[in-house]
Amino acid sequence: xxDRPSPATYGSDMPVDTPRLLINMDALAANYRTLKxxxxxxxxxxxxxxxxxxxxxxxxxxRLWEEGARTFYVARLSEGEALRKAMGSKxxxxxxxxxAPLGSGPQLKAGGLVPVLNSxxxxxxxxKEAGDAPLPAALHVDTGINRLGLTMAxxxxxxxxxxxxxxxxxxxxxxxxxxxxxxxxxxxxxxxLRFDDARFLFRGAKASLANSAGIxxxxxxxxxxxxxxxxxxxxxxxxxHGDLLQTVATLEAPILQVRDVAPGESIGYGGDFVATxxxxxxxxxxxxxxxxxxxxxxGGVVWYADGPRPVVGQVSMDLTAIDVTDVxxxxxxxxxxxxxxPNLSLDAAAAAAGTTAYELLVRxxxxxxxxxxxxx
Ligand SMILES: *Cc1c(COP(=O)(O)O)cnc(C)c1O
Numbered sequence: 001x002x003d004r005p006s007p008a009t010y011g012s013d014m015p016v017d018t019p020r021l022l023i024n025m026d027a028l029a030a031n032y033r034t035l036k037x038x039x040x041x042x043x044x045x046x047x048x049x050x051x052x053x054x055x056x057x058x059x060x061x062x063r064l065w066e067e068g069a070r071t072f073y074v075a076r077l078s079e080g081e082a083l084r085k086a087m088g089s090k091x092x093x094x095x096x097x098x099x100a101p102l103g104s105g106p107q108l109k110a111g112g113l114v115p116v117l118n119s120x121x122x123x124x125x126x127x128k129e130a131g132d133a134p135l136p137a138a139l140h141v142d143t144g145i146n147r148l149g150l151t152m153a154x155x156x157x158x159x160x161x162x163x164x165x166x167x168x169x170x171x172x173x174x175x176x177x178x179x180x181x182x183x184x185x186x187x188x189x190x191x192x193l194r195f196d197d198a199r200f201l202f203r204g205a206k207a208s209l210a211n212s213a214g215i216x217x218x219x220x221x222x223x224x225x226x227x228x229x230x231x232x233x234x235x236x237x238x239x240x241h242g243d244l245l246q247t248v249a250t251l252e253a254p255i256l257q258v259r260d261v262a263p264g265e266s267i268g269y270g271g272d273f274v275a276t277x278x279x280x281x282x283x284x285x286x287x288x289x290x291x292x293x294x295x296x297x298x299g300g301v302v303w304y305a306d307g308p309r310p311v312v313g314q315v316s317m318d319l320t321a322i323d324v325t326d327v328x329x330x331x332x333x334x335x336x337x338x339x340x341x342p343n344l345s346l347d348a349a350a351a352a353a354g355t356t357a358y359e360l361l362v363r364x365x366x367x368x369x370x371x372x373x374x375x376x
Pocket of ligand 1: 047049097175176210211212213227228229230231237
């Protein structure tokens with residue numbers, strides 16, 4: 001377990017009516033190094049789309065640049081433009097997974113961004129931007145997820161017709177796994193073999209297949225570059241390698257009021273939770289506007305006073321009630337509860353909310369006060 005100050009000790013200068021999201025930059029860097037080892041030393045290209053899953057694409061990218069990361073993936077053109085601006089003079093390769101959609105060519109070029117081209121149409125569009133100097137590009141090959149990407153037939157055609165890629169310098173060939181979180185799924189080897197064929201046709205380009213979970217399937221999935229997102233941020237989609245990863249995000253919310261609830265009284269909207277015994281209930285200042293999903297209303301827990309405390313009643317927009325009846329009387333535990341963090345892992349909190357670590361992270365609201373901390 002990582003040694004860190006108690007969550008209650010940071011940010012104490014902030015007003016305490018708002019949730020706080022602590023982003024531990026040392027843990028982020030440690031996860032990067034762990035993934036680099038897991039990827040046998042091959043390139044780790046961080047996926048920082050959706051504002052680095054809500055943790056701050058600029059801060060995350062700058063910290064990982066210090067660790068040696070040089071290629072970064074975003075989803076949207078606007079994300080790429082913002083990152084390019086923030087990276088200043090740093091010569092990072094910023095790859096845009098949306099590719100070159102209609103009207104995006106000039107902006108991609110102006111931003112020095114590399115589109116991950118998904119179709120013949122996008123290839124044509126990007127070629128139109130090329131002047132005398134060739135333009136860098138990545139090719140996305142669909143090997144079985146049937147989302148974005150060129151078909152295998154299109155890839156073979158392009159290999160036979162280099163004129164169709166004239167003006168472009170294909171620096172990367174990538175594909176994306178559909179079921180990497182199930183190492184035994186037969187779609188994995190199927191996709192890997194197709195990808196091996198595709199990258200063979202573009203031998204000068206870097207081959208990139210594995211996302212977080214893909215890194216752990218087998219060394220055969222690693223190729224030249226891996227593209228982790230969630231595992232950098234502390235989520236373990238495999239359910240088997242969580243011990244290797246450190247907690248990056250700690251989300252806390254303040255207790256605004258503690259009240260006694262008599263048997264027969266209901267709690268929250270709809271009145272569907274009814275106390276069957278005398279209860280002590282803490283009302284915390286976080287709700288679904290902050291990312292406490294309404295699905296947490298049943299089965300959700302938060303961590304307070306050394307134990308899990310169940311959510312009671314419906315989560316509302318700004319407030320959530322938790323059962324603190326069993327918290328020993330008279331002890332001063334401070335006024336913050338942990339929603340995600342060292343005691344309640346991202347994956348555990350996601351499971352309790354009936355969702356994934358991905359969705360839980362990206363739904364943390366803009367209202368949460370973000371603090372990026374380096375402890376060393
Ligand atoms: C989001 C994404 C990733 C990162 O996936 P994780 O499961 O978060 O590691 C990698 N590649 C592509 C194409 C993606 O869309």
